[in-house]
Amino acid sequence: MGESKLVIRNIGLILSGRIEDPVLDGDCLIAIDGRIAAWGREKDLDTEGAATVIDAKGVALSPGLIDSHVHPVVGDYTPRQQQLHWIDSTLHGGVTTMISAGEVHMPGRPKDIIGLKAMAIAAQRWYENFRPSGVKVLAGAPVIEHGMEENDFKELAAAGVGYLGEVGLGSVKDGKTARQMVDWARKYGIQSTIHTGGPSIPGSGLIDADMVLETGTDVVGHINGGHTALPDDQIICLCEKCHAALEIVHNGNERAALLTLNTARELKKLDQVILGTDGPAGSGVQPLGILRMVAMLSSLGNIPAEIAFCLATGNTARRRNLDCGLIEVGRAADFVLLDQAQHAPGKTMLDSIQLGNLPGVGMTVIDGVVRSERSRNTPPAMRAPEIIGRRA
Numbered sequence: 001m002g003e004s005k006l007v008i009r010n011i012g013l014i015l016s017g018r019i020e021d022p023v024l025d026g027d028c029l030i031a032i033d034g035r036i037a038a039w040g041r042e043k044d045l046d047t048e049g050a051a052t053v054i055d056a057k058g059v060a061l062s063p064g065l066i067d068s069h070v071h072p073v074v075g076d077y078t079p080r081q082q083q084l085h086w087i088d089s090t091l092h093g094g095v096t097t098m099i100s101a102g103e104v105h106m107p108g109r110p111k112d113i114i115g116l117k118a119m120a121i122a123a124q125r126w127y128e129n130f131r132p133s134g135v136k137v138l139a140g141a142p143v144i145e146h147g148m149e150e151n152d153f154k155e156l157a158a159a160g161v162g163y164l165g166e167v168g169l170g171s172v173k174d175g176k177t178a179r180q181m182v183d184w185a186r187k188y189g190i191q192s193t194i195h196t197g198g199p200s201i202p203g204s205g206l207i208d209a210d211m212v213l214e215t216g217t218d219v220v221g222h223i224n225g226g227h228t229a230l231p232d233d234q235i236i237c238l239c240e241k242c243h244a245a246l247e248i249v250h251n252g253n254e255r256a257a258l259l260t261l262n263t264a265r266e267l268k269k270l271d272q273v274i275l276g277t278d279g280p281a282g283s284g285v286q287p288l289g290i291l292r293m294v295a296m297l298s299s300l301g302n303i304p305a306e307i308a309f310c311l312a313t314g315n316t317a318r319r320r321n322l323d324c325g326l327i328e329v330g331r332a333a334d335f336v337l338l339d340q341a342q343h344a345p346g347k348t349m350l351d352s353i354q355l356g357n358l359p360g361v362g363m364t365v366i367d368g369v370v371r372s373e374r375s376r377n378t379p380p381a382m383r384a385p386e387i388i389g390r391r392a
């Protein structure tokens, strides 16, 4: 009765998003009303009465990718590079959820306290009310400024704001003030991140390891710089001392990304590593940025591709308290279906990724609804899933 059932059959590989257990056994997944209900062998599952049936054609299913660090402004438009439909293009790169690190590219962005609060609340609302191409954009991330008081954070949280923009992009540049505001934010359930490294564009500043440690944000934002990375010893120190998420971005220093990955692995802290793009930015938008990070870290950082996918899915979901990113009963039915790219070397898709090649995206699903089919942006997948049945 109004129940909407999705069956995805003929899955070749189920990637779980769980770093402790990255591959699941099964060839079929069932979602009901946009939530994962079951998976396993098709013969053992109740596939009757499906509203939509997808034949995966033997390709891999992963939780939809999560970009932990974007700078959206409004709708599917970014003034930073005057681009339309950058979020739709990113969906075609397998990303189903994005988290704002501040709507800092809004022309005329207010920096007075009532103005920045008003914009944060408005940004949270306009992305909640309008999902470009179905992508979940978790936005409304105010940049802290001098003069904010505890009550401001209480009000923001009560109004639905869940994230701070990057600490350091506003007037607060000292650890003591930043710490106080991050603590207030946390008290009311607002997550925080920080701009780690050198200035990104004229007007921003340096945040070194001491400032990151003193501020104590929930996420060490772009630990590999955005663009300019900290010296190696400071990155290693952050990996050693922080319990926060260690965020690696596409827009940063790739050598520093590998240093972070290798250090985190040695410290047995791979579960703290999450991925973002930091787009749109000076270097543009990166529709395939998360997939490119997965391939880069897997190939040059020597981690199995199925683990690299966890950095872009389950790790981020856990660190960011999201209800997606993992194949678990009750989680959001947000998926990307992928296959080895045509003519890519490697015995399997995972093997070809570990050789540094991007996979091809064949379909995305958000809240149990197909949002895109064969990607217009990735290299073409060898096989692409097909919708074989749809009941009104």
Ligand SMILES: [Zn+2]
Pocket (backbone or CB within 6 Å): 166, 194, 195, 196, 200, 221, 222, 226
């Ligand atoms: Zn930044």
